Amino acid sequence: MTNLEFDDNLFDERLIGGNIDAPEIQAAVTRILQAIGEDPKREGLQRTPERVARMYAELLSGYHIDPKAVINDAVFEVKYDEMVIVRDVEFYSLCEHHLLPFMGRVHVAYIPDGKVLGLSKIPRIVDLFARRLQVQERMTRQIADLIRDQLHPQGVAVVVEALHLCMMMRGVQKHNARMTTSAMHGAFRSNLATRQEFLAMISKQSAATI
Numbered sequence: 001m002t003n004l005e006f007d008d009n010l011f012d013e014r015l016i017g018g019n020i021d022a023p024e025i026q027a028a029v030t031r032i033l034q035a036i037g038e039d040p041k042r043e044g045l046q047r048t049p050e051r052v053a054r055m056y057a058e059l060l061s062g063y064h065i066d067p068k069a070v071i072n073d074a075v076f077e078v079k080y081d082e083m084v085i086v087r088d089v090e091f092y093s094l095c096e097h098h099l100l101p102f103m104g105r106v107h108v109a110y111i112p113d114g115k116v117l118g119l120s121k122i123p124r125i126v127d128l129f130a131r132r133l134q135v136q137e138r139m140t141r142q143i144a145d146l147i148r149d150q151l152h153p154q155g156v157a158v159v160v161e162a163l164h165l166c167m168m169m170r171g172v173q174k175h176n177a178r179m180t181t182s183a184m185h186g187a188f189r190s191n192l193a194t195r196q197e198f199l200a201m202i203s204k205q206s207a208a209t210i
């Protein structure tokens with residue numbers, strides 16, 4: 001379950017770009033290059049504004065994807081009420097305070113109440129929220145809230161472990177500054193044993209991969 005494949009359709013041209021104003025980003029990047037004392041016309045930088053605009057269109061494509069459209073065709077009615085866990089979903093996002101990447105892994109668990117979600121949808125939900133300007137706490141909560149609101153499970157839990165380049169590269173450099181956030185709803189919040197079962201499962205996994 002650890003090598004979930006990302007669905008390439010998420011990055012199809014239709015979904016890239018959206019309302020992003022590429023010419024405006026290009027002009028702004030040119031101004032940043034000038035402002036830091038660089039020469040935007042020198043060879044290595046000539047196409048940099050264009051590349052950055054394309055990059056932002058891709059990295060910020062999550063704003064333009066309808067969460068319900070991602071999920072709708074993959075909700076299945078199933079009589080199953082044991083915990084479903086999807087561990088180690090890789091993600092890359094941009095912190096909204098510095099526009100620098102933060103990246104890591106997301107662990108998701110839920111206890112169905114008649115409905116389950118196609119497994120490949122979990123990485124797509126993560127990407128949907130990761131490909132925006134984010135703070136880790138909010139991204140964690142958004143993933144949990146979407147699953148709660150769409151599946152109405154007995155409970156949902158999301159844990160995100162991430163490294164933030166804005167912490168690692170700036171100021172006092174802390175190269176292993178790993179931040180962990182969690183969001184719990186329903187049974188994971190009210191039932192200590194359920195929560196502990198989930199946390200034990202994901203810590204076992206982490207230990208195995210290190």
Ligand SMILES: [Zn+2]
Nearest residue numbers: 095097098166
């Ligand atoms: Zn930051």
